[in-house]
Amino acid sequence: MRSLRYPLLGALAVAAAAYAGVASAKLGSCNDPILLGTTISETGPFSTLADKWRKLTEVFAEEVNRTGGIQVKACNKKVPIKFVIYDDQSVPATAVSLYEKMATVDKVDFFVGPDWSSMGGPVPPIGEKHKIPMVAANIATPALYDRGLKYFWGTPFPVVPRWSERYFDMLSKVNPKPQSIFFVTHDNPVMKGITGFWSKKAEAQGIKVVGNETFSPDLKDFTAMISKIRASKADIVYISSFDGASVPLVQQMRQLKVKAMDVHHVMLTGSLARQVGKDIEGMTGELAWYPGIKGDYSDLVETVMKKADVSMFDYIWTLGRLSSYLVMMQAIEKAGAIDREKVKEALYKGTFKSPAGDIVFDERGFPDNGAFTVQMQGGKVQVVWPQNVATGKLVWPSPTWQ
């Protein structure tokens, strides 16, 4: 046995050195595709929001590579992209081990994704540890960007301070002007953050806040809350809630004949529309972007979504996901090299193009993305504000709530 030990160890050392040599030669190579590592929540509780994104990501790569890929100055040519995709099962611990694997085994060049604030805590430090720039997608909690991470950026659409910016701009210009507003909030940190921010804005804009009620996601009977809304005679009912939790609220508001100029829902989605049926008619809401609104890369995004059979109304976080790819692409182009440090420099406080407008990162890597105001008209979603990009005319006050 002893006679075999040293030759075996020697062979292993040579093999390891050879593997490491191959792997390190591949990183940043102009002759291989740029490897973008990502995880998608294809299974688990978040899968309803993301289960079509593998196909979406593959189609995105096909479309980009159709024209040769990303222009890299140092290579003096376009270099195609290739995604390494794993299912994080909506579990942060699984995502952590997968990003570690992509850094050490797959040896990806850059990270794009993941999504969701629950992943935003433990995953970005992996990029930091390996010095791999990470443009995450739908990680919206601002505090996660306050940790001094130097390799972490995010492209959530919209961010809390700009969530209802265009809606409140619309309220300041409509006729008749609303005088009062009632906030109904799902007991969740993001939704409470939206209400906290926009209730102050409403007061500042001269709209009196006549009620502010929070509800548990387990609440099914909203009679008490709706009685308060009715008694307040608020002009606007502002629902800050995830779509599923507010299904009985919307249904019971219709049953109990709530009257208002408008009922606004911050997550007006296809899922909500399917569950409440025609009760959604006339409601307003927010959407990051919608096909038909022209902007940078809008043709590419429309094509990718069409080929992957993804509807923006059903998968409302899709723009955040695609924007992480678009930003990384532009950062590599801007850096002019498949070099992690140069790409990191390009991302720092950078401005990047997206179909919904410029994505501008602050020094923390947090963007300032906004959303368009939409209204359900005849069973279809129409962008109604701002008027210069509207796909339909705002109906005000909403006749369905009269």
Add this chain to the structure above:
Amino acid sequence: MSIEALVQVLIGGILLGGLYALVAFGLSLIYGVVRILNFSHGTLLAVAGVAASLLYAAFKLHPVVIMLVLVPALFVFGYFFYTVLLQPLEKRNHFESTVGTVLVTVGALLILSDLTAKLAGATQRNIPLRFEAIEIGEIVISTTQIWIFGAIAVLTVAMQVFLRRTWFGRAIRAVTQDPVGARICGVNSSRMKAATFAFGSSIVAIAAVLYTMSFPVDPYMGFGLTVKAFTIIILGGIGNLVGALLAGIFLGVAEGLTGFFWKSEWAPALSVILLLGILVVFPKGLGRSR
């Protein structure tokens, strides 16, 4: 706040409480006879509610027809669930039997929820059948809910008559009150337990259809309903259907008033607070078992 708003809340609470009571009926009968705390009871309602919603969406079946489909299905499910998974545990000692039934029913809760979510999706579903509402001044009363409450009241009376006038009902009551005496009088105790478990499960089908007509259901909402049902049977008395109905209404109205005078976010927690309070102050319960 106006008196109309308060009346509106009271009406809503009564209708909600009626639904809670219906959920509790089956659990009350099962515990009364079989002495098993079925933690999967509310989940069975959630699963049946999802099935009812799918049947309505696919075939536009009348809710009564959906009940006619689901009642025998859940009867058969309940019968086999008890005879295959729970009855064998009776041969074990008291400790193993108690722990075993908790594990089996909690395991069933998890499996039923995940399986339903996998097959039908985790999103909320309901039966969107709505009739014109009645408006009296500022008060709006949903006629759908009036029909539902009427159905619950009729069902309570029918079940009370069934338990008092039929042989099966008397046998259930006999086993509830004195299992040994019932066996001496010729009641086959183990078959009666299986039949009661199946009967209690089949009542869930009716509750599920009526619940899904009022509120959305999802595969993971069942445990909260089970806790409410536990509260109701402790308040109203094990095996006491009228007591359960009154306790359900009390809970529904209390939740409504909590939301109205305080904060809606605390309403779902009220049943747990009541349950703990009753268990501490009245460890033997408030209601009298019949």
